[in-house]
């Protein structure tokens with residue numbers, strides 16, 4: 001029998017402060033009922049305890065629905081991701097979490113495989129390593145973007161959308177956004193808009209994805225794409241498209257722009273990109289929004305595969321199989337029960353966590 005458990009976490013909230021080096025960081029371990037928590041290290045001058053807490057919960061949900069032997073955690077380093085002191089910060093951070101064995105760090109916004117290699121060098125316990133030292137470089141391989149494209153294959157049927165020829169718009173053209181564009185264009189989708197912090201490029205006739213990736217990597221911004229209209233970065237929310245992918249920061253879709261979105265399908269590439277209020281508005285408008293911890297689980301599935309020493313092929317197969325199955329299950333329940341996709345997904349995730357928690361000693 002499942003015990004009456006009031007909440008699933010967070011189990012630890014740790015703030016690290018080193019006055020001498022003026023270094024601040026946050027670690028939240030949300031739940032470890034399914035195994036040691038896993039979750040990225042976000043580097044941003046604005047990252048807060050509240051944000052890390054919400055992201056850690058997202059990881060708990062994500063690892064649960066993906067059937068991984070891990071719980072959810074997250075960390076934040078309060079610093080500029082472009083700081084020349086980055087390596088030192090990561091080495092200090094690694095040593096500070098050395099004994100926090102129920103947290104396995106991974107890459108997130110502002111951190112990458114190189115940062116994970118520094119943590120590995122200090123304490124060994126990390127996922128998302130460069131391939132030279134045994135990693136499956138999930139950003140380079142595009143694990144999350146691949147998962148989003150697999151999710152799209154299933155979700156498009158629920159909004160009567162043909163994937164071939166579907167017009168996509170992507171907010172945030174970083175690791176996730178670029179890979180999503182690449183894998184979706186391989187399935188016949190047409191990229192019509194992409195944005196980053198400097199602006200948005202829009203071309204209703206289609207943007208050459210490989211050219212845009214090269215331009216972003218060589219010049220730093222999508223706005224240098226030669227053909228199309230340039231718009232302000234927030235205009236991405238109202239461009240005419242069939243599929244919209246937020247792949248940048250939290251809470252970018254909110255009550256003031258949820259009505260502007262023209263897409264029929266939203267795939268949440270970023271973590272918590274929409275407020276609950278916005279998700280309710282979208283649901284009422286019959287815009288289908290597949291929640292983050294279903295749609296963007298590709299990265300953590302690959303990170304867990306690396307940690308378990310599996311191969312790249314095994315990781316890609318697992319991403320495809322798990323994301324397609326979970327998308328189908330939650331969307332069936334969404335339409336059958338008339339609930340929000342997020343509610344259907346949380347139900348599925350919590351079942352497994354609560355069952356695992358019920359085996360824990362309470363004495």
Ligand code: NAD
Pocket residue numbers: 107108109110138139143144171172173174175176177195196197198233247248249250269270271296297298299300
């Ligand atoms: P990244 O740092 O590689 O890219 C982020 C991109 O977003 C950059 O191009 C940046 O310019 C852009 N951006 C930031 N603010 C913006 C704004 N206001 N408007 C438009 N663009 C903006 O990060 P990433 O790894 O691609 O992660 C993106 C999101 O996806 C994050 O929310 C992250 O938590 C989530 N996520 C990442 C992974 C992964 O495998 N990397 C997995 C799951 C979820």
